Amino acid sequence: MIRCFHVTKSYGAITALTDISFEIDEGEFVFLTGQSGAGKTTLLRLLYRAELPTSGQLIVAGRNLATMPRRQVPRFRRRLGLVFQDFKLIEDRTVFDNVALVGLAVGFSFTESQRRASELLRLVGVDGRAQLFPPQVSGGEQQRVSIARALMTAPQLLLADEPTGNLDPKRANEIMRIFHAINRSGTTVLVATHDADLIGTVGGRTMILEAGRLVPPLMSQ
Amino acid sequence: MRADRYLKLCFGEALNGLVGRRRAAASAVMLIALSLVVLGGFLLVSQNLNGLLHRWRERGHVQVFLEPGFTIPQQQAVADAIRESSEIDSFRFMSADEAATQFRNDFQELGDLLTFLEENPLPASFVITVRERSRNEAALLALAEIWETMPGVDAAQYDLEVIRRLELGVNGLRFVGMVLGGAVLIAAIITTANVIRVLVVARRQEIIVLRLVGATESVVRGRFLAEGATQGFLGSVLALLILYAICRIGVSFVTAGGSPLLPLVELQFFNALLFAQLIGLGVTAGLIGALVAFGGADSLE
C-alpha cells in the first residue's frame, strides 16, 4: 500500500525527514510515533501529496507521487481517507452536510450522497447528531463525523494525524476502536500519534520517528 | 463528474451564498448593471442614429442653394441643368418663403423666431432626388460640383455630407460610451472580485477540506465562478430593465411634446444581438471578478 524509498524532506536549512525507507502492506494497522517535532506530520503530508519529497521515491496506493501530475491529485486523494487532530469540519454546515458534501464534491448523485452520509453517520454512532452543527457536539463526536467523512470515498488507506490529540482517554479509545473496525474491513490504517498509551490498545505494528529518522525495526521492538 | 450534478452543486451553493450575503452581492450586481446601462445606453443610441443615417442615405437628396440675389434667368439655367442630368429622379424648387414655412412647421416652438429676424435667412433652393444608382458618395459629389459652379448658386449640399458629420458624431458617441462603460465595468469587476474574495475567505476551511477529500479544482472553484456569473447575469438583466424604462420614458416624453422629431426617435429597443452582448458582457465580468477573487486561495490546503 505504501512504499517509501530513501525519502528526505527539507525546508530550506531544516531537514524534517532524513532517508526514510519503509513499506506498509495492504490491510496493515500501523502506528507512527515519536516525540513532537519528530516529523510525523511531515511524513503524512508527503503520503497524501500535500508536499513532494526533496529526494527519494514514494509509492502510495499504486501511484508514484513524485511523478504524478498535479491534476491527478484529486483522484488519488479519493483513495485515501484523512483524519486530523483538529477535525477540519465546516462549522456552518450541519454534521450531515459535512459528510454528504464530500459525496457531491466527488460526483455522487444527491440521493447517493445522502444515503452514504446517513449510513456512515450511523456506523460511527453520531446519527442522532446529524442536524446539529459541529460546534454543538462534543470533540469525540466531531472526530467521529470526520471519520465518517473520510470513509465517504471508501478509501483503501486511512491516514490519521494525532486523531485523539484533542480527546480524553475514554473518547480516544472509542476512536481507536472505530479505526480498528475499519482496518478489519480491509482498509490499511496509519495513525500518527505521540501518545504512547494509545499504542497497543488495538494491536498493530509501530514505526518510530526520531528527529526525522526512522528507528530501525529491530531496535524499536 | 456529470455535468448536471456539477452545475446543480455549483449553482446551488452560489445561490445560497447570494441569499446569505444579499447586501454585498447587491452592490456588485448594481455596479455591473450601472456599467452595462452606460455601455448599452450609448450603444443603443448610436445604433438608432445609425439606423436613421441609413434611412437618410437611401433618400439620396441633393439640395442646391441659390445666392440671395439670384436672377430668374439664373434660376432657369440651373433648373435646366438639373433637368438635363440623367442622374435625376425628380426635383422641385423651394422658394425662400417655402423654406421659412417649412422651418415653422418643423420647429413650431420656434415659430416666431423668423419674424424677429429682419430678413429670412433661409435661401431658396432646388431639392433634388437622385436616382437610385447614383446614391453614393462619388456620384453625389460629382453632381454637387457641377451645380455648385453655376452662376447664382451658393452651395450644393448632399445628405452624405451631413451624414458624414453625423457619423463622426455617432462614432464619437460610441467611443465615449465604450470608454465610460469600460471604466465603470472595470470598477464593477473589482467590486465583484471583492465581494467574492470575502466569500472565499469565509469559505477557507471548506476549500481546504474539499481539496483534501479529492474534489477537483473545477468543483472547488465552481461555486465561486457560479456566483460571479450569477451576479453578472442579474446585473445585465437589471441593466436591460433600466434601459427599457429609459427608452419608454424618452419616447413618451418626445411623443407628449408632439414634436416632428418623433420619427427620429423611433427607438428600436429590442435587439437580440445587443441583449446577448450585454448579458454576455455581464456574465464575463462576473466570471473575471470571481477568477481574480480566487487567486489568493490557489495554494490553500
Ligand SMILES: Nc1ncnc2c1ncn2[C@@H]1O[C@H](COP(=O)(O)OP(=O)(O)O)[C@@H](O)[C@H]1O
Ligand atoms: N513548512 C515547514 N517549514 C519549515 N519547517 C517545517 C515545516 N513543517 C515542518 N517543519 C519542521 O519539521 C520538523 C518536523 O515537524 P512535524 O512533522 O510537524 O513533527 P511532528 O508532527 O512529529 O510533531 C519540525 O522541526 C518542524 O519545525
Ligand SMILES: [Mg+2]
Ligand atoms: Mg504533528
